[in-house]
Amino acid sequence: MSTIKDDTANTMLQKNNDTAVELMKLAFDAxxxxxxxxxxxxxxxxxxxxxxxxxxxxxxxxxxxxxxxxxxxxxxxxxxxxxxxxxxxxxxxxxxxxxxxxxxxxxxxxxxxxxxxxxxxxxxxxxxxxVTEQKIAERNFNTVIAEQIEDKYVSLFNSVDQGFCIIEVIFDENKKPIDYIFVKTNPAFENQTGLVNAIGKTMKELEPNHESHWFEIYGEIALTGKPRYFEHEAKHLINGWYEVSAFPLSDIKDNKVAIIFNDITDRKNVERELSEFNTRLEEEVKERTASLKEVNAQLADKNTQLEQTNKELESFNYIASHDLQEPLRKIQTFITFIKDRDMTREESEPYIKKIHDSAGRMTQLIKDVLVYSRLSAEKEFVNVNLNDILDIVLADYELLIKEKNAVINRNVLPTIKAIPLQMEQLFSNLISNSLKYCSENPEISVTAQTEGNLAHLTFKDNGIGFDAQYSEQIFKLFQRLHGKGDYAGTGIGLSICKKITEQHNGSISAESQPGNGATFNITLPLK
Structure with a gap:
């Protein structure tokens, strides 16, 4: 009994499944x-x-x-x-x-x-x-809405001074915007553009030379649907500038763009004039600042010169109160001594010699001071062959060089822009020092090498030398490292050398050790 019931149930289930499959096939093949x-x-x-x-x-x-x-x-x-x-x-x-x-x-x-x-x-x-019919119906509906929107925009902008138009952008086969046609305009459009009866015409028909950037901007708005606000020049249309707000009218990709624009040429001209004025003002400020800096630099240079002059005046005062008075005092003393003692010519001879030596020292001191004081007055720079200068100086010291059995070594020296007499004074003082401070068999070398626009000169000797701690002091006015009785001199020679090199925008320095000679390094511009 149970088996019969199961078979009946299975038979009914199979029939239901077959019916479902049949219905699915009918639905699939509908x-x-x-x-x-x-x-x-x-x-x-x-x-x-x-x-x-x-x-x-x-x-x-x-x-x-x-x-x-x-x-x-x-x-x-x-x-x-x-x-x-x-x-x-x-x-x-x-x-x-x-x-x-x-x-x-x-x-x-x-x-x-x-x-x-x-x-x-x-x-x-x-x-x-x-869904073609549905899409066509939607498009037709949107077209009607878009036309209504166009009419509303035109109606809205009919009473304003701003220009308004609706354009349809024209693309080539590569979707590049190449022109646009005017669909609708407001009354202010003609005043803003100068274009008459524009509706239905393209921009290139009305203005063939219209700049390409206008087509590119409106083409981008038509393709992307994104509004733009910008200012651009319309040189061929009005020879001026427009302020523009452009946007698509609807979501329909119909390539139509609404444009609100206003001629801002006057404002741009004012902005340009203001910018030019600001630029000129900035340039004038820069020029005046540069001029002020130059004046300040000149003033600083004058102050430096004044300080140097004051120092020199102090040194000159020292000369007047000490160096010049000392030989003068000796002369007066010896003359009084001879007079009071009522000496004979033979008895007074040693004192007369001392009077002569003091007078000679005073004369040399005055000459050196005059040379130093006149250096700043000489300004005429010419081409100077330093080989010729060295030849002249060596000729001046020819007897002393032979007397001391001195050896002079030299290489080829350059030609520079300089004051000839000052170059002679520079070389003379350095050669004189080397001969003076060498007790026997002096050996002096004068060499040069160039680097860029600079000449590097070296004067080297095998003399007594000096302690390195005095390498700057020796260039100061009236500074001596030895007593007057040891070596003759006024203490002005190296000061003259330093002033000459500075006058030529150069420099001088010294290197030495006691007993190992001295080296003077000079740098001078070639031009």
Whole structure:
């Protein structure tokens, strides 16, 4: 009894399943049902295509009776790689993909399809429907709305002084904006542009030389739907500037752009004049600042010179109170001594010699002071061959050089821009010092080398030398490292050398050790 009941139940279940399958087949093959079941095609584990596995009757009818079962999507539609991406995403993520496909037939008819891809088992089930009529209705509705919006904008801007127009951007086959046509304008448009009867005409018809940046900006707005505010020059249209606010009228990609604009040429001219004035003012400030810096530098230089002059005056005062008075005092003392003692000529001879020596020292001191004081007055720079200068100085000391059996070593010296007499004084003082401070067999070398615009001269001897701590002090006025009884001199010679090198924008320094001679390094500009 129980077995009969089970068999009856199984029989009824099988009939119900068969009925469900039959109903599903009828629904799948219904004339208005467009469905496809795709299975993925793999290559090395990666999906590269999808195969038509099952097509509904409505799908086959859509393909004009061709059953593509067994073929792949790219074999049938090789240009639809984006469809592969939709199917692949649905298969791999399980997320339903919804999108709209648009295409245009050869006869120009436009078609829209709404597509839904969903994962089903080991494949993807696609259902799509033709929504062309709906899309056309939406477009027509939007067109009506857009026209109403255009009319409202025109009506709104009819009473303002700002220019207003609606344009339709014209693109070439590469989507490059090449022109635009005027669709609507307000009364102020003509006053702002000078264009008459512009509606229905392109900008290039009205102004062939209109700058390309206007087409590029409006083309970008038409393509992206993003509004722009900007200021730009319209040189060929008004030889001036516009302030512009441009925006798409609606979401419809109809290439129409609304433009509100105003001639701001006067403002730009004022801004330019103000900018030029500010630039001139900045330049004048810079010039005056530079002039002030130059004056300050000159003043600082004058102050330095004044300080140096004051120091020299102090030294000259010292001469007047000490160095010059000392030999004069000796002369007076010896004359009084001879007079009071009523000496004979023979008795007074030693004192007369001392009077003569003191007078000679005073004369030499006065000469050296005069040479030093006149250095700043000489300003005429000419080309000076230093080889000739050295020849002149050596000729002056020829007897002393022979007397001391001195050896002079030299190389080729350069030609520089200098004051000839001062160069003679410089070389003479240095050669004189080397001969003076060498007790026997003096050896003096005078060499030079050039570097860029500089000449480096070296005067070196094998004399008694001096302690390195006095290497700067020896160039100061009336500074002596030895007593008057040891070596003759006034203490001005090296001060003259230092002043001459400074007068020539150069420098002088000394190196020495006691008993190892002295080296004087001089740097002078070639020009």
């Amino acid at each position: 004339p208005n049902n467009r469905s496809i079941f795709f299975t993925p095609v793999f290559n090395d584990g990666e999906i590269i295509d999808f195969r038509f596995t099952l097509l509904s009757r409505g799908t086959i009818d859509f393909f004009k009776g061709i059953d593509y079962t067994g073929q792949t999507l790219l074999e049938v539609l090789p240009d639809q790689i984006n469809q592969i991406e939709s199917l692949k995403t649905a298969y791999e993520t399980g997320i339903q993909q919804n999108w709209t496909r648009y295409y245009e037939k050869l006869d120009g008819a436009q078609r829209w399809f709404r597509v839904c891809d969903s994962k089903a088992g080991e494949g993807v089930y696609r259902v799509w429907e033709d």
